[in-house]
Amino acid sequence: MSAVVVAPREASRFAKLFASPGAVAGMAVLLVMVAGAILAPLVVPFDWNETRVCARLAHPSAQNLFGCDLYGRDIFSRVLYGGRYTLSVGIATVAISLVLGGLFGTIIGYAGGRADAFGSRAIDVMLGFPPIILAILVVAVLGVGLWNAALAVGIAGVPRFARVVRGAALSLAAREFIEGAHAIGAGRVRVVRRHLLPNLAPTLIVLASLDLGNAVLFTATLSFLGLGAQPPAPEWGAMLNAGREYMRYAPWTMLFPGGALFLAVLAVNLVGDRLSQVLDPRQRGRL
């Protein structure tokens, strides 16, 4: 059995999560967006890349809810499809930061001694780069593209994850149940897998949920700068970049993709914020 220190009263925590109107609203928005992205092929009135389905830069109307872009493509269909990029990129970047940073932090925090001293210095060095500079540097090496941008954002997040997880692992490693596990002959890998990681889970979940919104925003920013998704992909940041030229005449080309991005990030942040309050032991007393 794994030694879970904090007795989780899962049901009551789940209830607490939804005791905040903000979190409920955020969850609702996310559900609609996820459903929209998954069901896009069934829901959209037009193909996302089909040109001349409407007049160039046509106003929003009953047929084209969000209007049309320069090539006569339906913006509503494109925004709905764009949710797919946002979803998958967000999950991928956080997974990269979480796996690489979490593993690195756990290992050096658990190992202690020289490995910890050396690893901590490495984290300091990585933190010496402002995240956007680090991400741009990675894109410069790997080349422009959505998945390279996602990788860049994921890598830029590694030192932040590693630092927090290292601290948590360090304090856990000094606890008695870890010593006990060692005493009954559990190997290092087993201790990490069965005892450390389950107890680090709340920290990891909070970190990931707080970082998700940021990662989505960051990747869309790279796409906006022309370093991520390339046209004609209906990625929201790239759509805004394209809409920049003619927003004077057709503001809806930038209003809707950007609004969708804002709503998505706000929804994720509202849920993440609440999740961290519910799971973070320091905050628990305040609820």
Add this chain to the structure above:
Amino acid sequence: MRLEYLIRRLFGIIPILLITWTIVFGAMHMVPGDPVQLLLGGSPASPAAIEAERHRLGLDRPVPVQYVDFLRRALTGDFGDSFATRQPVTTMIASQIGYTLSLAGGGLLVGVLFGTLLGVLAGLRPNGWIDTALMTLALAGLSLPSFWIGMVLIYVFGTRLGWVPIIGTGPQALILPSITVGLFLAGGLARLIRASIIEVMSQDYIRTARAKGLSPVLVVARHVARNAVIPPLTLLGVQFAVLIGGAVVTEQVFARPGIGAMLVNAVLTKDYPLVQGIVVLTTAAYIAINLLIDLLYGLIDPRISRT
């Protein structure tokens, strides 16, 4: 502050700078494509001409020699010539840095102003409806794509209302970009300041101050403000990264000149000496600012420098 602490901290940044610059050097050498071909702009050139150019740039030397030379020259602020303009990278950066600094300054002003206002109002009355509303607002600030809000501001205040110029580099043209950079900063600062105030308000010395009959205004002015300012201040170094990120994006949105716009353009056109120069300088500035804030923190809170 003890001199020994100052010296130790100053020496502490040397390995970090060295390793960051090494990473930048390594990254630039891992980039696919021949820099000489890029420099010649794809125009057909004789092998002899290519070789001559390679020799002129020192790229025919062994990598370790190039590395030492890079470090030596970086220390004197020499990053070679841009592929695109053939001008020294340092000259190009110097001509643009003023625009970025004024944008960062404007963003910092907006961020600190709104962040403090929101954070203090929320922190003094935690968990009420005002607090909830203000913190949702702060979270919205953190969720706003700066490139989007920049475009919305341009459209509303520039195109529709015509209140402010949307192009140019004068002080008036700095208003909207500063707000664009500042909103994200304000959201983060508001949350930090709120948490810091709540923390300080729960301390025993605040209870004592109240118990001895000090008016609430004086409690906040004399005791809360001084102590609550420290944690957000220490995180101002991290906020510098937010300012850099904000500047990169905002310069693109407003078509402003500046370091950020130059960096993005340099990456897209594969102008690697320029990328290298900008990355080395921004990381150095970032590390220096964080050190400065650490030292400042030691000055405000003497307990730190004694450890």
